[in-house]
Amino acid sequence: xxxxxxxxxxxxxxxxxxxxxxxxxxxxxxxxxxxxxxxxxxxxxxxxxxxxxxxxxxxxxxxxxxxxxxxxxxxxxxxxxxxxxxxxxxxxxxxxxxxxxxxxxxxxxxxxxxxxxxxxxxxxxxxxxxxxxxxxxxxxxxxxxxxxxxxxxxxxxxxxxxxxxxxxxxxxxxxxxxxxxxxxxxxxxxxxxxxxxxxxxxxxxxxxxxxxxxxxxxxxxxxxxxxxxxxxxxxxxxxxxxxxxxxxxxxxxxxxxxxxxxxxxxxxxxxxxxxxxxxxxxxxxxxxxxxxxxxxxxxxxxxxxxxxxxxxxxxxxxxxxxxxxxxxxxxxxxxxxxxxxxxxxxxxxxxxxxxx
Amino acid sequence: xxxxxxxxxxxxxxxxxxxxxxxxxxxxxxxxxxxxxxxxxxxxxxxxxxxxxxxxxxxxxxxxxxxxxxxxxxxxxxxxxxxxxxxxxxxxxxxxxxxxxxxxxxxxxxxxxxxxxxxxxxxxxxxxxxxxxxxxxxxxxxxxxxxxxxxxxxxxxxxxxxxxxxxxxxxxxxxxxxxxxxxxxxxxxxxxxxxxxxxxxxxxxxxxxxxxxxxxxxxxxxxxxxxxxxxxxxxxxxxxxxxxxxxxx
Ligand SMILES: Cc1ncc(C[n+]2csc(CCOP(=O)(O)OP(=O)(O)O)c2C)c(N)n1
Ligand code: SF4
Numbered sequence: 057x058x059x060x061x062x063x064x065x066x067x068x069x070x071x072x073x074x075x076x077x078x079x080x081x082x083x084x085x086x087x088x089x090x091x092x093x094x095x096x097x098x099x100x101x102x103x104x105x106x107x108x109x110x111x112x113x114x115x116x117x118x119x120x121x122x123x124x125x126x127x128x129x130x131x132x133x134x135x136x137x138x139x140x141x142x143x144x145x146x147x148x149x150x151x152x153x154x155x156x157x158x159x160x161x162x163x164x165x166x167x168x169x170x171x172x173x174x175x176x177x178x179x180x181x182x183x184x185x186x187x188x189x190x191x192x193x194x195x196x197x198x199x200x201x202x203x204x205x206x207x208x209x210x211x212x213x214x215x216x217x218x219x220x221x222x223x224x225x226x227x228x229x230x231x232x233x234x235x236x237x238x239x240x241x242x243x244x245x246x247x248x249x250x251x252x253x254x255x256x257x258x259x260x261x262x263x264x265x266x267x268x269x270x271x272x273x274x275x276x277x278x279x280x281x282x283x284x285x286x287x288x289x290x291x292x293x294x295x296x297x298x299x300x301x302x303x304x305x306x307x308x309x310x311x312x313x314x315x316x317x318x319x320x321x322x323x324x325x326x327x328x329x330x331x332x333x334x335x336x337x338x339x340x341x342x343x344x345x346x347x348x349x350x351x352x353x354x355x356x357x358x359x360x361x362x363x364x365x366x367x368x369x370x371x372x373x374x375x376x377x378x379x380x381x382x383x384x385x386x387x388x389x390x391x392x393x394x395x396x397x398x399x400x401x402x403x404x405x406x407x408x409x410x411x412x
Numbered sequence: 413x414x415x416x417x418x419x420x421x422x423x424x425x426x427x428x429x430x431x432x433x434x435x436x437x438x439x440x441x442x443x444x445x446x447x448x449x450x451x452x453x454x455x456x457x458x459x460x461x462x463x464x465x466x467x468x469x470x471x472x473x474x475x476x477x478x479x480x481x482x483x484x485x486x487x488x489x490x491x492x493x494x495x496x497x498x499x500x501x502x503x504x505x506x507x508x509x510x511x512x513x514x515x516x517x518x519x520x521x522x523x524x525x526x527x528x529x530x531x532x533x534x535x536x537x538x539x540x541x542x543x544x545x546x547x548x549x550x551x552x553x554x555x556x557x558x559x560x561x562x563x564x565x566x567x568x569x570x571x572x573x574x575x576x577x578x579x580x581x582x583x584x585x586x587x588x589x590x591x592x593x594x595x596x597x598x599x600x601x602x603x604x605x606x607x608x609x610x611x612x613x614x615x616x617x618x619x620x621x622x623x624x625x626x627x628x629x630x631x632x633x634x635x636x637x638x639x640x641x642x643x644x645x646x647x648x649x650x651x652x653x654x655x656x657x658x659x660x661x
Binding site for chain 2: 078080104106108109110112113114116117118119120121122123124125126128142143146150251252253254255256259260261262263264265
């Protein structure tokens with residue numbers, strides 16, 4: 057059954073259905089509907105909703121709850137995520153599973169409250185200190201917000217690592233029909249490592265301090281091996297009309313929705329355009345991009361920022377084709393017409409006068 | 413000899429504390445309390461960042477290590493998930509009064525049903541004796557070499573008194589460990605604090621005045637004397653708040 061829901065609320069409902077019974081957060085636009093939804097729904101479901109005194113407190117409450125074995129979530133928007141970064145580094149270092157939602161707004165600084173994708177670097181390149189990685193999921197519809205929220209909890213438990221759901225203000229606020237599909241239940245993870253009181257077993261310690269550099273390096277090797285497995289097994293992406301595409305647009309989330317319209321318009325004008333939409337931003341779908349290069353003459357990365365993912369696209373393409381960029385910032389959203397014009401320009405370069 | 417037996421709630425690990433440091437005594441008092449209350453198998457401790465960071469190696473219970481200042485938030489997360497377990501934090505004064513000032517105030521205001529053991533040694537021990545919010549006026553430290561100048565660096569914070577003004581806490585006390593008489597009183601206060609939690613009465617905290625001979629640059633006995641002569645007048649010991657009908661002071 058489909059219901060009409062706001063994106064932020066769909067995340068909340070999907071989280072509860074995924075067995076999340078614990079939420080800690082601090083209010084910030086444009087994600088507020090999510091904590092508000094959970095403030096009502098979690099107590100009904102026998103769970104814990106707590107409005108923390110700050111994002112810093114919230115992420116550390118998540119640390120405690122995750123360490124105690126709970127499925128736990130926090131959400132925020134850009135400036136709030138900046139405050140959580142020390143905690144996220146601790147969570148990754150101590151191997152604690154949790155889901156962190158970032159409904160991005162324009163930055164830097166206090167920026168604005170309009171949608172943006174300008175936290176791509178922060179989400180995918182660490183953000184916090186130390187050598188850590190986390191899976192970053194980038195939904196592009198309310199349905200996908202719901203599906204990826206459920207998946208985020210599974211991935212977090214599977215790897216004992218934080219997972220980030222990266223959306224923007226448009227996705228959070230938009231209303232779309234969504235169905236909450238029952239998921240093939242994974243075997244409940246036995247959290248034998250959780251600190252729940254050591255009755256009948258050796259005591260558990262959750263910690264990220266290793267004063268001996270050899271031990272810390274060994275711990276880092278262990279983490280890196282885990283990150284390597286994530287990179288090997290968890291890449292997700294979607295391609296659209298790329299089979300014979302000569303110009304391939306690469307975009308994620310809201311920008312990908314708009315780019316899709318532009319690709320269709322380009323096709324109607326006889327330009328063979330296509331779209332690669334990374335669904336995981338880390339691990340980045342290099343292969344999906346490499347696999348479209350055979351027919352492709354040039355790529356165009358479209359983002360709601362000043363050019364962040366484009367660096368990963370260029371790394372994947374490794375100089376084999378020109379990679380162009382088009383972006384809007386500050387909460388401005390690129391229109392399909394603008395993207396079409398970029399595609400036309402690139403096509404014009406490649407095809408001479410053949411495009412009207 | 414009975415009194416010298418190692419409490420079950422301490423591991424075999426040897427303390428790394430400097431000679432004359434009173435962190436070890438306070439660890440022992442917490443461990444004895446856990447033993448006496450028979451709660452070792454249902455206790456989760458939270459170690460903070462400071463000289464006592466390795467507390468997770470010493471307390472023989474499930475432990476989490478928290479980011480600097482955030483132990484009360486971590487403890488909140490644990491307690492909300494496991495309300496029938498006993499959750500305590502062990503924090504220094506830099507950790508609790510400076511960087512973690514927000515977390516402790518809000519945990520107390522929420523009446524979070526946890527126990528906080530707060531060790532006030534009037535300096536940052538682990539990082540080498542810098543000025544803490546609790547450093548006394550005119551007390552020299554490595555970042556207040558001429559003594560804490562209150563005109564420039566402001567005044568010390570009396571945390572027990574401050575938190576006692578809130579409605580959330582069930583029990584707030586300040587004690588000291590500079591002599592055996594005060595050690596016994598500290599033990600009693602720690603036990604009361606844990607009992608408050610077990611009776612679901614809400615937030616409890618014991619602020620324990622402690623010495624740091626290394627960074628105070630004193631012999632251990634002189635440090636104990638310095639505490640008695642200087643800290644007790646600025647930080648009077650006593651029960652600042654209790655929901656039980658106990659005599660104050
Ligand atoms: C975010 C952060 N800032 C600074 C530090 C460095 N640091 C480690 S311990 C410490 C002070 C601890 O002092 P206190 O809480 O008084 O405990 P003590 O060592 O005196 O027992 C500081 C500043 C850190 N680990 N993390
Ligand atoms: S530096 Fe001070 S607080 Fe730290 S162990 Fe040594 S004496 Fe104790």
